[in-house]
Amino acid sequence: MMNSKWGYGAVYVVLIMMQVQVDGDKNNQQCCNWEGVKCSNVTGHVVKLDLHANDLHVTVATISPSLGELHRLNYLDLSGIVFEHTPSIPPFIASLTHLRYLNLSFCFSNGKIPPQLGNLLFLEYLDLGNSVFDHPQQIPSQFANLSRLVYLDLSGNELVGGLSHLTNMSSLRYLDLSDNSLEGTIPPQLGNLLSLEHLDLRSNGLSGTIPNHFRNLSGLQYLYISHYFYEEKMLLSSDLEWLSQLSSLRHLSLRLVNLSSASNWQLQDASLPWLMNSIGASLVILLMNDNDLTGTIPETFGENLRSLERLILANNELKGQIPASLFRISSLTELDLSENRFTGIIPDLSRLSSLQFLKLDNNRLNGAIHEGIGQLSNLTVLSLGNNLFRGLISEAHFSRLTSLSLLDLSHNTLVFNVSDKWIPPFSLISINLAYCNLGPSFPRWLHTQNMIDRLDISHAGISSTGPIPAFLSTASQVFVSNNKFQH
Template sequence: MVMNVSRSLKHLDLSSNLLSGDISQILGSLGPWSYLALDSNELNGHIPEMVKNFPSSLQYLSLTFNYIVGEIPQTMGNLTNLKYLGLSDNNIIGGIPTTFGDLINLESLLLQGNNFSRQIPEIIGNLTNLKYLDLSNNNIIGGIPTALVISSTWKSLWLSENNISGQIPETIGNLTNLEYLDFSNNNIIGGIPMAFGDLINLESLGLQGNKISRQIPETIGNLTNLKYLDFSYNNITGAIPISIGDLINLEILGLQGNKISGQIPETIGNLQNIPSLSLSDNFISGKIPDTFSRLYNLEILDVSYNHFTKLVFGTQLCNLNSIDLSHNHIDGELTDLIDALLDCKQGASLDISIGANNLSGIVPSSMGQLSMLRGLDLSSNLLEGNITEAHFSKLTNLTYLDISYNSLNVILPNDWLPPFNA
């Protein structure tokens, strides 16, 4: 498709249509434009070398969500007035051209969702006006270049879903205006730099799915603007820092799948905006702090696969609609837990999983008064005694029950049993 349009046209946006054809033909007929957007079409082919003849007035070029292939030509570096370049979600290969170091006016560079496979070049440090860089979901290798983490102009830096290795440089602390940082799902090693504490404007920090080790530094508590923090599925050790309670704006906290030990700090009760908390797959011990009763928005708690030894009970349960304590070392009896739940205001449905622990004694018949109970897993414990119809008298919302691998004598209500043919 060749475009013949007015030579006086400055701004052209043809995004989200059904345009097809070779991108080189379209780009070869450019006018003296400052803005060109061809996102979400069906354009294919290579970006042509003739890009050197693009109008010097071009400030905005976006070709995202097309079928463009091949490498970015070095001549793209001639577009020195570009402020925005979007080539994401295509099939572009190779790497970032070294001539990109000449794009000194560039503020946004979006290259995510391609097949870039080389290292991030040091020339990225030349782009002193760059605020938004997205290289996520590629095959980029090598370490995080020092030149990438020296400028205070950054607002957003996304490098997730690549093959980036090495450690996070301490110079990350220079990015004092950074609001969004995502290094997740790479091969990053080492510890979380103490310098993260200097990123006081950070609202979102994603490091999940790496090979990060060592303890979370106390300086993390400086990031009081954080709403999203995910360190899950790494090799982080040590205890949860007390300063975690300073992150009062936090809405999402991911710490599961690590080697975190010690007890949950009482300060976690300050995180009153969190609706869901997962600490599963760690080595955490002790009990659930009483301060959990202050987590008024917490609905889902998953502390499974840890080393908890004490059964949680009390008002800290009353706001939850799902609690998973399975695969711990909890002993004792169920009576205190059942009584605590009976003291809660009957409201939303509740799922409880305490399977694969060391609970002993009987299952109290007062369980049958928990009308909000929707799911119950008591499997693989040391429970004994009788389970009668009284245990199910008001469980009208119960849809899931697992009491297998105990020593219980179970008498189910007649209307629960399926008909059997003689």
């Protein structure tokens, strides 16, 4: 006797690998009590199968064609199951014409997207993310029929070609096409999808400009666009002034796009007015790294970004001082300005109580590192290497850094001034203190770090009379050159 105590594995075997004989048969309703199965209280038909794998992929031999006999099914979720002997998404799924929800993400490792899915005219939710890897293929033209779609995820596949088949999905709110090989220009008609709230075009081969028609997407909250090759950046020749119309925008990612060739693309003066008005006030995430941005950041930059949680402007050509207004955004959890040409000192950062990631490495910052950094109890990554910092590093710099796992202060002129009895509050995984003065004896506090995977203390002024400490043998990478270890 099968009952609701059976696990998902039993449900897979009975409903997918065997012949299902329950659709509409009121005398054979025991499967309606199984976990993941829902039947209509009126007709007894199976209307919902939610058999998704949670964290682990569950391997199942095949999908039986009998699944196509569940004609009243309106919800099917098989996500995360690896169907090893099913060559592709079975076309017979398109016979389930009552489907409103279909999730086959992370299911298949080859095959093609069957164009017959375009027959599911009532479909509102379709997720085929990370399912099709056989060979490059285009988005089926039949998808143009899916005018009721609200959610469409085709990310992480080998899709090529353009986006023209998606431009009449007027109900669409969520569209994820990231991590494919889509090419050509972005069709202006995407700007007619007025219900769109989430648009992700990251890691494709799209070129040309972002259409000005995007100004019509007043409800857009998430916009992600990037190229998949650093050497072949997407060209943006427009000034993107239309962004000022997107007053609901919360997440903006423009990465690996050639902004330096666009007119008015310097982060200085009033050249980005769309960022300094209503859009800036609503932004939670701003990612504009790897774009060859030049100029300085205006002093008022942080004053309007009151809700910002992540700011990444890494790997650009920005210069001048980092405006103090940035260090007053108390909501920041990540600040990455690494690999630019910033100069000047870093003020007291103790107000940034939510900060988890701070990366200012590979700039030209100077002066002493303020002890207030030691108050950032949520900090997990502190990367200040390859700058011109000078002065002492004391225990106060780390007093409350209980969550720290990565520390990089390398290639500065810094001297560690801590007690031999000091026990740090953290357990580091990666330590890079190359060219810091840690000597003359081997730092005792390093003996407390039993989770080290990578350690670089080369050129650290250490003169030790013993061998390299044995506790470092568990680390996968250890660099201790240009010190004096005497056996």
